Amino acid sequence: MLTAPSLLRRSGPSRGHALLLAFAAMVALLSLLPLAFVLWIALDSGWETVVAMVFRRKVADLLINSALLLGLALPICLALAVALAFLVERTDLPLRKLWSWLFVAPLAVPAFVHSYAWSSVAPGFHGLWAAVLVSVLAYLPFLYLPVAAQLRRLDPVLEETAGALGRAPIQVFFSVTLPQLRLALCGGGLLVGLHLLAEYGLFVLTRFDTFATAIVDQFQAVYNGPAANLLGGVLVLVCFALLLLEIALRGDERYARVGSGAARPGRRHRLGRLAWPVLFLLIGFVGLTLGVPALTLGRWLIQGGAGIWRLDMIGEALWQTILLALFGALLTTLAAFPMAWLSIRRPSRLQKLLEASHYYVGALPGVIVALALVTIAVRFIQPLYQSVPTLLLAYMLMFLPRALVGLRASIAQAPVELERVAANLGRPPLLAIWHTTLRLAAPGAAASAALVALGIANELTGTLMLAPNGTRTLAMRFWSYTSELNFAAAAPYAVLMVALSLPLVVLLRLEADGRPAR
């Protein structure tokens, strides 16, 4: 029996644990700000304003545009992703490894640089079809990556069994292979859909109106007007509708492999005479995704000559971009750590709730986060309006899920026993975590911080709306030159953004290869 009262502590979470919980709750509350903002706008504006602002022709047009864009671009992306992944993973296509990198590489080119390339190649190519084409080219990798990874992991025994049961290969594909890809298709499709709803630069250049472009236009015309805010509210509803649709389509069935026998790689189908036509099609496709941006940038760089390399301005933009990206990534990673640790080590109902609010905010377009922070700053904390802390907070909210996913995975790999042993050797809880899990999770945390930093480096919408006067990131410089149709002067910034994004491609590909199916 313990006699020393100082050894006893009432049961319940330790102080370290409580501290982490409090911190995670605070981040979760911050994450709820955008949603609270939308609700507050709806209530504050009054029913009549809401009706007048929402039930009007403009909003109907934007809804139709969004529906057309999603309805056309998503099916095309889904079909292309499956076709390309199948060619790489399941046929004897020559140079498969090279192709799979080439299919992911468009990620290194920010979406608005894709559309910059297209609008300088084909200046008259505008409207819905231009928007669909450039969206498909820019966002396809988000679907290709999970579909290819899932296809690689599928146990070929299912397909073989279906063959032995009398189904021809094409029937096997539709009745067995494709249903197994459902989770990857749903998840990737949702990601592409949310990007389409959030994207601003791409659609401005293809002159296609979406909620994001309309909100930014309104915002730039009348700061913090009810029109922009209410459009934001409708956009949030559209995003939630997409999330619900994905949940409904995903279903709750299990798709994991039945059993645990060693999986062999699937047998590759012979392309035979189709090999050459397929190769030509793929070369043509890569010409559109990578060739067009590369050629345009090359052309503008040559035309612009040395004159466009204003090193003072470029250096300043690069420096500012790097600083914002590093501090944003650091803040986001630190903010995500308590939640990541709790969700691995202390799962509970409260933790699930907090975690959900960490995740949902990533589904919101940057314009919404920016609108919310602008409004809150203007109304309540004036000095924070157009300040660096607000901008960093916006980055944190936008990229929180990215950091959380990576951190969770790396914390899950650090055995909990080590924390216990450290506690057993006399370390108090927080120090025990610091000396064991944090050290072991560091490489994974660095990788996810890098993903966040790269995201911030190319972020345009939120940065345009929130950055203090005088801020000039690469994306902002690029955007202002492009808006003046000074394509040559914009080219060096585009090249730098592509160079900065190359590690993103490598990281995302490695992550998709390593992460098991849900």
Next chain:
Amino acid sequence: MSELILSALGKSYGRVPAVEQVDLTIPAGARMAIVGPSGSGKTSLLRLIAGFEAPDAGRIILGGVPLNDGAGFAPPHRREIGYVPQEGALFPHLSIAANIGFGLARAPGREARVAELLQQVGLPYDFGRRRPHELSGGQQQRVALARAMARKPRVMLLDEPFSALDAGLREAMRDMVASILGEAGITTILVTHDQAEALSFAHLLAVMREGRLIQSGTPQALYRHPADPATARFLGEAIILSAMVENGLAHTLLGPVPVASGPGTRTVMLRPEQLLLAPRHTGAGTTARIVSQSFEGASWRTVVEHLPQPEAGEPILETASVFTLRVPSAMELAPGSLVSIQVTGSAHVFST
């Protein structure tokens, strides 16, 4: 019912031969077990028969019709060969009924056939609505069998279908599968690395090693007359001794044992059950000392050390050895005590 003939079948992956020069005939309606250690090529052989891989050499002939020749190759879905993989591999996105009906045409009577198959494998009718992950391993295997039976295949291939089940269930499943396939008269090939399973399931046994077919025949013939010491050990515990054979008697350290072989120096095999242990004072046989005993319920697993026999005047090549034998559970022997070993029956002489 169809006879399956493999002739000079070969398949290699890169430079590694997986199956080499396999000739094997499986009579119509027979149950054959292909056994061998892992990596022996038995699963590769099965995949060639199923048509999941194309052979590099040789032919597969089913019911008189070749499934491959120089130019052509019948794809799996045209072969009418059923396949039950390890762990069942049920389609996780389909219900049990849809899994079983997967190979059946959408025609009237499909539902009735599914119900009939469910009953045949001993599952209640309402299991049809369930999902694969809601079933236990044994139940999943039954569904996999029913699914493969649905198309009334000419040959059924079973790829270690019982290995994931626990011991008691495994025997019950084995008996059930054997009786269902036997009633339907389907030619069956079972691949397994478990010799006990092979011996009890099959009419015929084929032993593979390093891609080659070492020996085939009835289980009894292979158990008593294995082609080589490795096969002997694979099919059960074996006591392998060097012996001098003269006049139909093999002179071993356990004494003279009758054999059917010409004279000379030979390697012979006895199965442990041919050795009888008795307390030393009962007389006959050679002397041994108990090293240790461990209790197994019905028997004692007993390690004995055979002692050099002082009075041996015979031409013996080995003088001492340690064997593991099983003795009835009533016969507890103290370590160190002396026993006599008596050999019954005859010894098998390896031809090499």
